[in-house]
Amino acid sequence: MARPTMEDVAARAGVSRALVSLVMRGSPKVSDRRRAAVLKAAEELGYSPHAMARSLASRTSHVLGVMVSDLHNAFFAEVVDGLDAVAGEHGFDLILNTGGRSPARERRALRSLLSFRPAGLALLSPVVPAADIGRAAEQAPVVLVARSSRLAAVDTVNDDGERGIALAVDHLVSLGHERIAHLDGGGGSQAAPRRRGYLAAMAAHGLAPRVVGSEYTDVGGARAVRGLLGDLPTAIVSCNDFNAVGAISALEEAGLRVPGDVSVVGYDNTSLAALRHVSLTTVDQPRNELGRLAAEALLQRVRGERVAPVRHLLHPSLVVRSTTAPPVRSA
Amino acid sequence: MARPTMEDVAARAGVSRALVSLVMRGSPKVSDRRRAAVLKAAEELGYSPHAMARSLASRTSHVLGVMVSDLHNAFFAEVVDGLDAVAGEHGFDLILNTGGRSPARERRALRSLLSFRPAGLALLSPVVPAADIGRAAEQAPVVLVARSSRLAAVDTVNDDGERGIALAVDHLVSLGHERIAHLDGGGGSQAAPRRRGYLAAMAAHGLAPRVVGSEYTDVGGARAVRGLLGDLPTAIVSCNDFNAVGAISALEEAGLRVPGDVSVVGYDNTSLAALRHVSLTTVDQPRNELGRLAAEALLQRVRGERVAPVRHLLHPSLVVRSTTAPPVRSA
DNA sequence: TCTATTTGTTGGAGCGCTCTAAGGCTGTAG
DNA sequence: CTACAGCCTTAGAGCGCTCCAACAAATAGA
Numbered sequence: 006m007a008r009p010t011m012e013d014v015a016a017r018a019g020v021s022r023a024l025v026s027l028v029m030r031g032s033p034k035v036s037d038r039r040r041a042a043v044l045k046a047a048e049e050l051g052y053s054p055h056a057m058a059r060s061l062a063s064r065t066s067h068v069l070g071v072m073v074s075d076l077h078n079a080f081f082a083e084v085v086d087g088l089d090a091v092a093g094e095h096g097f098d099l100i101l102n103t104g105g106r107s108p109a110r111e112r113r114a115l116r117s118l119l120s121f122r123p124a125g126l127a128l129l130s131p132v133v134p135a136a137d138i139g140r141a142a143e144q145a146p147v148v149l150v151a152r153s154s155r156l157a158a159v160d161t162v163n164d165d166g167e168r169g170i171a172l173a174v175d176h177l178v179s180l181g182h183e184r185i186a187h188l189d190g191g192g193g194s195q196a197a198p199r200r201r202g203y204l205a206a207m208a209a210h211g212l213a214p215r216v217v218g219s220e221y222t223d224v225g226g227a228r229a230v231r232g233l234l235g236d237l238p239t240a241i242v243s244c245n246d247f248n249a250v251g252a253i254s255a256l257e258e259a260g261l262r263v264p265g266d267v268s269v270v271g272y273d274n275t276s277l278a279a280l281r282h283v284s285l286t287t288v289d290q291p292r293n294e295l296g297r298l299a300a301e302a303l304l305q306r307v308r309g310e311r312v313a314p315v316r317h318l319l320h321p322s323l324v325v326r327s328t329t330a331p332p333v334r335s336a
Numbered sequence: 337m338a339r340p341t342m343e344d345v346a347a348r349a350g351v352s353r354a355l356v357s358l359v360m361r362g363s364p365k366v367s368d369r370r371r372a373a374v375l376k377a378a379e380e381l382g383y384s385p386h387a388m389a390r391s392l393a394s395r396t397s398h399v400l401g402v403m404v405s406d407l408h409n410a411f412f413a414e415v416v417d418g419l420d421a422v423a424g425e426h427g428f429d430l431i432l433n434t435g436g437r438s439p440a441r442e443r444r445a446l447r448s449l450l451s452f453r454p455a456g457l458a459l460l461s462p463v464v465p466a467a468d469i470g471r472a473a474e475q476a477p478v479v480l481v482a483r484s485s486r487l488a489a490v491d492t493v494n495d496d497g498e499r500g501i502a503l504a505v506d507h508l509v510s511l512g513h514e515r516i517a518h519l520d521g522g523g524g525s526q527a528a529p530r531r532r533g534y535l536a537a538m539a540a541h542g543l544a545p546r547v548v549g550s551e552y553t554d555v556g557g558a559r560a561v562r563g564l565l566g567d568l569p570t571a572i573v574s575c576n577d578f579n580a581v582g583a584i585s586a587l588e589e590a591g592l593r594v595p596g597d598v599s600v601v602g603y604d605n606t607s608l609a610a611l612r613h614v615s616l617t618t619v620d621q622p623r624n625e626l627g628r629l630a631a632e633a634l635l636q637r638v639r640g641e642r643v644a645p646v647r648h649l650l651h652p653s654l655v656v657r658s659t660t661a662p663p664v665r666s667a
Numbered sequence: 668t669c670t671a672t673t674t675g676t677t678g679g680a681g682c683g684c685t686c687t688a689a690g691g692c693t694g695t696a697g
Numbered sequence: 698c699t700a701c702a703g704c705c706t707t708a709g710a711g712c713g714c715t716c717c718a719a720c721a722a723a724t725a726g727a
Contacts (some may be wrong), residue, residue, distance in 0.1 A: 008453070008475065010712090010713055010714085011713065011714065012713080020676080020677090021676065021677045021678075022677090022678090022713090022714085023676075023677055023678075023679095023715085023716085024675085024676060024677075026714070026715060026716085027675095027676085029714095030715085034674070034675065034676090035675070035676085036674090036675065036676090039675080039676085053447060053450060053451055054451060054713085054714080055392075055451065055453060055712090055713055055714070056448075056451040056452045056453075057388040057391050057392050057452060057453065057712095057713085057714090058392050058682090058712070058713035058714040058715090059713080059714055059715075060388050060682095060714090061386075061388050061389050061392055061682050061683065061684085061712090061713080061714070061715090062681080062682055062713075062714040062715040062716080063682085063714075063715050063716080064682065064715085068431075071432075075417075076413045076414065076416055076417040076420070077410070077413065077414055077417060077607075079408070079410055079413070079607075082407045082408065082410070082413040083407065083408060085407055085432075086406075086407040086408060086434065089407070089432070089433070089434050090434075093433070093434075098431055098433065098448055098449075098452070099431065099432050099433070100399075100429055100430065100431045100432070101402075101416075101420070101430050101431070101432045102420070102424070102429065102430070103417065103420050103421075103424075116384060117429055118429075119384060120384055120385060120386065120387040121387045121388060121429070122339070122386060122387075122388065140382075143382075144339065223611050223612055223613065224612070227612065247611070250611055250613045251611075251612065251613070253613060254611075254612050254613035276408075276608075277607075277608055277611070280554050280578075280581055280582075280585075280608070281554055281555070281558065281582065281585050282554065282581045282582070282584060282585035282614070283613070283614075341682090341683055341684085342683065342684065343683080351706075351707090352706065352707045352708075353683090353684085353707085353708095354685085354686085354706075354707055354708080354709095355705085355706060355707075357684070357685060357686085358705095358706090360684095361685085365704075365705070365706095366705075366706090367704085367705065367706095370705080370706085385683085385684080386682090386683055386684065388682095388683085388684090389682070389683035389684040389685090389712090390683080390684055390685075391684090391712095392682090392683080392684070392685090392712050392713065392714085393683075393684040393685040393686080393711080393712055394684080394685050394686085394712085395685085395712065
């Protein structure tokens, strides 16, 4: 496993180490004859450059550090996928750590990522205090996904939750609904803007809002609906898809039909919502795009193309499926 | 962003660079007085060791390369999570690449990972030919997840698909089913052992097998069921959860009840199956465990504790929910 | 023909660290 | 007062590479 070095390739090709370096970096100032010889020698030896040595010598890194709270969550997995796609296109590699939604673990993860002197750092929905983020930002450009910040040194990429929920409310209103309840995500990330968006949209339509405390799980959605059974709205806007699926199942258990008796809208457009069995009307967050923009924000800073912070607020879109319909005419 | 080096810390603490190095590596042969002075200086300067320089100098790597076909898939995301957990416990970091199920892209990804001279390489369901894997294994220990191999240099970690499907068939037989069909995963990864397991289990019970061509998607499951409507079995064993959910939705569209008229079993225990709305009886693959074992296999080789290949075949388990019941007594 | 360029190639220093071998300092014994 | 452990500490070489300055060779301009 003693891998060949540049020196070995140089010796075999009968040139200097520096020339091999030039060839490996694709420099134009090498004669075709030498280039071919070097490439041949490298091929025969099975040589490939040592990324870490290269990084050390050039004082530049082609690594982006990524801290993700939780890979179980399909949301983050897709964001990472988007990050990886853009990074790959530009010859960057990802080094990845999970923070497990614990500030202590996240801090450790941050330190570990920083020890690789990454060109940039993408933090997906981190829970550490802003001070830690600011400190990290002194070491490398930082972009935050699904978390906002006022720090001048960090970029942020979020979806516009207010607008997303407004899309859902507008859709229901246009179907004729007036009694529309919101199952609230509580302290969950992005729950606040979603609630704000609901209240604003209802006010804009001159309708009375009704916020019901709930959480980001199907069990939470079911529980909230059971509390609603005495005085049912004609439509429900859930804080996310899981919550919506729970709500639907509780409605059906109570002998009600969706969307016959009650319309339900989710949020996130998870793979769950897309299943024909579920076929949930929901709001799509462009997850992959979130990751792509995060990577691009980082690369812009790396290349020195920008110093001012950027605040992406992506437009979510409504995906209409089978859980919404006009309300029944009742007394 | 010019970060302090060991030299700076040494100067500030009034000691040599080598002594700082010893402190950073936690060597016991440093007096308490000096250790404290070094730690203090490091703290004040905000110094943290440079992982790449360290790796280069020590000729050892604390990085594990991970190639994942596709992060969208929750299966892989959870395996990566398991890998990360074990790696983290042992002070290793993950560097990650996606192969996109294309041999060309996977080869690129492999080369890129190898350029970091990782201590080990975990390939999750790779599609490259065995020869490429063998070549990679010459550079670093390799463990394959969800793909088998006969190569002596590589370890493998898989779930026992034959056994998993047998679990499903046994469960249905014990409920009284005799006409049990299998919706086959076609050329999909692990589809073959699952089919084999079905055939063997049916034979063991003296029942006539019925394999229906399908694929790993809900649309595929629905289509397969529609082809079955003329001569329906009393139970269906799907190749995975998505397929099972599609099958259920086609059954319900045809006016049939699950599990009243037909029982359905999935495979994989995705988060989908666990939803109360779906509540699918399915076979659980210990995904996180798959990742953990993969990381451990790598670490054993890294530490030189083992040279013989290991072939983990994890026991799946049956998760009984609401889509299976005894068959209706019919003529 | 001789001096300027240009073009291609090279040695050597140095990136931030580890590691080995050798050095300094204490303390105790002779 | 010297000798010799022992324990800390250090100088220095080197990991595999990049980059700069210097140089040789080929071409151009006068």
